[in-house]
Amino acid sequence: MSQDIRAFFNEKAPFWDAMQEVPEGKLRALLSELPIVRGGVILDVGSGTGVLIPFLRELFAPFLIVELDIAEAMLAEARKKFGDDGIRYVHGDAKEVVFAETFDAIICYSSFPHFEDKEGTLRHLLAFLKDGGVFAILHTASREYINALHAQNEVTRNHLLPEGDEVARMLAGLGLSVLIVRDTPEEYLVAGLKKGVQ
Numbered sequence: 001m002s003q004d005i006r007a008f009f010n011e012k013a014p015f016w017d018a019m020q021e022v023p024e025g026k027l028r029a030l031l032s033e034l035p036i037v038r039g040g041v042i043l044d045v046g047s048g049t050g051v052l053i054p055f056l057r058e059l060f061a062p063f064l065i066v067e068l069d070i071a072e073a074m075l076a077e078a079r080k081k082f083g084d085d086g087i088r089y090v091h092g093d094a095k096e097v098v099f100a101e102t103f104d105a106i107i108c109y110s111s112f113p114h115f116e117d118k119e120g121t122l123r124h125l126l127a128f129l130k131d132g133g134v135f136a137i138l139h140t141a142s143r144e145y146i147n148a149l150h151a152q153n154e155v156t157r158n159h160l161l162p163e164g165d166e167v168a169r170m171l172a173g174l175g176l177s178v179l180i181v182r183d184t185p186e187e188y189l190v191a192g193l194k195k196g197v198q
């Protein structure tokens, strides 16, 4: 487990929500594009303080949301706000955590740049996606903005978001059908569908 990033976000956890302005309209619009079944099980990777929870509930009425984060203090903030009803909190590193269930959707919102081994983490997570399930990486700002922001801090300096086409190639190489590749000055969304065994 990467201790630097864990410590970095644990330290920020009590202030995270006050530091963030959630672009609700944009986030709702991006999530709405994903063909996620209603009533399913959704994994929120790098879930932080649970910013996605209200949107996932509104749009997809999931039976269960699994909140995964490497920083336990971020999860504690989420639990304070949302409790345990329909939500499970998992403390772990996305590249190695093992789940008892498989997911209808796996979403990485504002977390993908922080994964040290991006392709290895994708491969690991995709093993827990159901056939026909949706995988998405999304950001409500541009890649350039995010990379410039991360460059300002010693811990996140090398935490870069790759070009959308590069991530799409990774997902295709791991067996997904790529549905959306958007890497624009406004937003970033790469999404795919896990193909069933023919």
Ligand SMILES: C[S@@+](CC[C@H](N)C(=O)[O-])C[C@H]1O[C@@H](n2cnc3c(N)ncnc32)[C@H](O)[C@@H]1O
Pocket: 005, 006, 009, 020, 045, 046, 047, 048, 049, 050, 051, 068, 069, 070, 071, 074, 092, 093, 094, 095, 109, 110, 111, 114, 115, 116
């Ligand atoms: C920029 S924050 C975004 C949090 C939340 N998604 C939001 O938008 O408010 C990135 C989150 O990813 C988590 N994270 C970073 N690397 C991770 C990893 N390898 N496995 C699980 N979580 C990770 C961090 O602890 C942090 O909470």
